[in-house]
Amino acid sequence: MxxxxxxxxxxxxxxxxxxxxxxxxxxxxxxxxxxxxxxxxxxxxxxxxxxxxxxxxxxxxxxxxxxxxxxxxxxxxxxxxxxxxxxxxxxxxxxxxxxxxxxxxxxxxxxxxxxxxxxxxxxxxxxxxxxxxxxxxxxxxxxxxxxxxxxxxxxxxxxxxxxxxxxxxxxxxxxxxxxxxxxxxxxxxxxxxxxxxxxxxxxxxxxxxxxxxxxxxxxxxxxxxxxxxxxxxxxxxxxxxxxxxxxxxxxxxxxxxxxxxxxxxxxxxxxxxxxxxxVKTPWLVTSCVWDEELKLKAVVWLSELTNKPILKLTDKDYNDHGMSGLLTEEGTAYDLNIKMFNKLQQTITGWPGGKPNEDDKYRPERSTPAKKRVIIFSPHPDDDVISMGGTFDRLVEQGHEVHVAYQTSGNIAVSDEEALKFAEVASTINPNASEFKNIIEFFKNKSKNDIDSVEARKLKGLIRRSESVAATRYVGVPDENVHFLDLPFYETGTVKKGNLTEVDIKIMCDLIEEIKPHQIYAAGDLADPHGTHKVCLDSLFDALKVLKKEPYMNDCWVWLYRGAWHEWEPYQIEMAVPMSPDQVLKKRHAIFFHQSQKDGVMFQGDDSREFWVRAEDRNRLTATKFNNLGLAEYAAIEAFKRYFF
Structure with missing residues (x-):
């Protein structure tokens, strides 16, 4: 060039x-x-x-x-x-x-x-x-x-x-x-x-x-x-x-x-x-420096390409697909296959908070402390259950102190028709409440270029709050462990959001300092079509930089989830949490509590399926991929990648 x-x-x-x-x-x-x-x-x-x-x-x-x-x-x-x-x-x-x-x-x-x-x-x-x-x-x-x-x-x-x-x-x-x-x-x-x-x-x-x-x-x-x-x-x-x-x-x-x-x-x-x-398959382009991550990526790719479980890959498979250099380093396909198979198998756990009183050398999470303080950061008021509803449920069931922090109100995702319906019901119950009459009047006269009034945004935010609390109660989280952060960058009333400020970062820092978590879960799904996931993740990363030197942060691990828009690939996954058919149903029901986002999502992105459908399909697909690689067969799997700060 x-x-x-x-x-x-x-x-x-x-x-x-x-x-x-x-x-x-x-x-x-x-x-x-x-x-x-x-x-x-x-x-x-x-x-x-x-x-x-x-x-x-x-x-x-x-x-x-x-x-x-x-x-x-x-x-x-x-x-x-x-x-x-x-x-x-x-x-x-x-x-x-x-x-x-x-x-x-x-x-x-x-x-x-x-x-x-x-x-x-x-x-x-x-x-x-x-x-x-x-x-x-x-x-x-x-x-x-x-x-x-x-x-x-x-x-x-x-x-x-x-x-x-x-x-x-x-x-x-x-x-x-x-x-x-x-x-x-x-x-x-x-x-x-x-x-x-x-x-x-x-x-x-x-x-x-x-x-x-x-x-x-x-x-x-x-x-x-x-x-x-x-x-x-x-x-x-x-x-x-x-x-x-x-x-x-x-x-x-x-x-x-x-x-x-x-x-x-x-x-x-x-x-x-x-x-x-x-980038995807560098071994087809040039000689590679084979670190552990690239080895796993290559072996998973070869398994999927040849439609063979990892343990059945042969020397010829590697040589025929540009990976003779990898075999030179590893010796034989047999040795490499076992090594990579074990690496994937060790990501699978039914104990996302760590299994108490067990050797955790080959487990993705620590066994101690047995009961952990956990914060699940959710960019919108439904990302928690959409992306990690099964893991969420498992953490609560296994006795961890789980907190959910909704970073934004999600108010712009509530349609005017949905908000008008709630305003009319509220006005019927309390005919003397002028606030609801004003909201009804606003929506009936709203033009395409109008930004929602403060009252309208507040109502839409309350709708999403009530849905979130209903879902967290269903999973078993006490109301006092549910936090609505309403980060200011989001509250513009339009799809275009503001930039992160010190105020946003301080809100994040204050919650982390209050809870002193052993685990943080956050959305690493950056295909969000209106960018809120990216800004919310940046707010966490900025907060972690501020708090990094605090002693309690030495015991805090950060796990990134995906699922609302796409999923981690098997070679990227560092913790895979399998779900039973019953848990898949429970996750679905938790998503259903977010009724304003069902049967007509405003921010559908490039996927026409409803969020509960796409979440189930992706969890099922991850399980199928693991099974095709030669691992155990599960109904569904939620996947996580650890972030080191």
């Missing part, structure tokens, strides 16, 4: 090759760089844009930027704003063209890309208003075609785009160029793919509110940019990225067209890179 592809100019201060993890492989057809975090990557991208702006200023030329919306570029824009405010970066010579806009869409609508760009960038820098170009979602249908032609011609009048920032959708779209888009397409109106609308549903509080059409720059327009950087974060993008980077060029995945552009870089975080061959 030539260095010129990494940078727009030879005098770039920081190169992606220096900053991230890059390896050229025969499988990859687009230059890509992997970073440990999206924040780190965003700062590097912002610096490249800043360098380009400054270079153009020195040449007394306009800097023409193609800009994207969505969650991926937000941190890039935050860093550009910081560079403007703290380091004097001027946008006076910058001309911007946004990729797309919903149609029809009013500029004042908080879901419009016009609103998005001004909120995240334009309102905070010195760009000239006349240099801002965003497709107009209010143009009449009769004028739409001519508007697109004019937009295209205006880009060409500047000599094309100097730099184009992109995201990628799960359909492989760039901009709103959905599958089927032509290589030479220009700015035009387009009908949105159903998957694209599903992915946008959380922002619009339901798919019915997502526009069916959009205006987008075309593939040809994007490809004419002198430099292209595509951002992709999170494991829900991993599958489409592998196809875009390693697959054949096809109109079914428009991002593959970028394989023909000679100055494109895909910038990924570690989660988004997981399906790339060099």
């Amino acid at each position: 030539i260095q010129e592809q990494v940078n727009y100019q030879e005098n770039e201060k920081i190169t992606f090759k220096e900053a991230g993890k890059f390896e050229d492989t025969r499988y990859e057809k687009i230059h890509n760089v992997i970073f440990n975090s999206s924040l780190e990557a965003s700062k590097i991208v912002a610096q490249e844009i800043a360098n380009l702006i400054q270079l153009k200023q020195e040449l007394n030329e306009p800097c023409v930027l193609g800009l994207a919306t969505g969650s991926s570029p937000i941190k890039v824009y935050e860093e550009l704003v910081r560079l403007h405010k703290e380091e004097g970066l001027s946008f006076a010579n910058v001309v911007t063209f946004n990729l797309d806009e919903y149609y029809p869409m009013d500029k004042s609508n908080i879901q419009s890309y016009f609103y998005f760009m001004h909120e995240h960038l334009f309102n905070h820098v010195d760009i000239k208003p006349e240099n801002i170009n965003i497709p107009d979602g209010t143009v009449s249908a009769n004028e739409l075609r001519q508007f697109c032609v004019d937009y295209e011609m205006k880009i060409k009048s500047y000599g094309g785009l100097d730099f184009q920032l992109l995201g990628i959708g799960r359909t492989g779209h760039i901009g709103f160029n959905e599958p089927g888009s032509h290589l030479n397409s220009g700015t035009r109106s387009i009908t949105l793919d159903h998957i694209t609308r599903v992915d946008a549903a959380s922002a619009f509080l339901g798919i019915d509110n997502v526009p069916r059409k959009a205006i987008t720059m075309g593939i040809g327009t994007i490809k004419n940019a002198k430099r292209i950087v595509l951002l992709a974060w999170g494991n829900n993008k991993a599958e489409i990225l592998q196809k875009a980077i390693e697959g054949e060029i096809t109109s079914n995945i428009p991002a593959t067209y970028l394989q023909e552009h000679n100055n494109t870089t895909f910038v990924l975080d570690s989660e988004a890179s997981l399906e790339l061959t060099r």
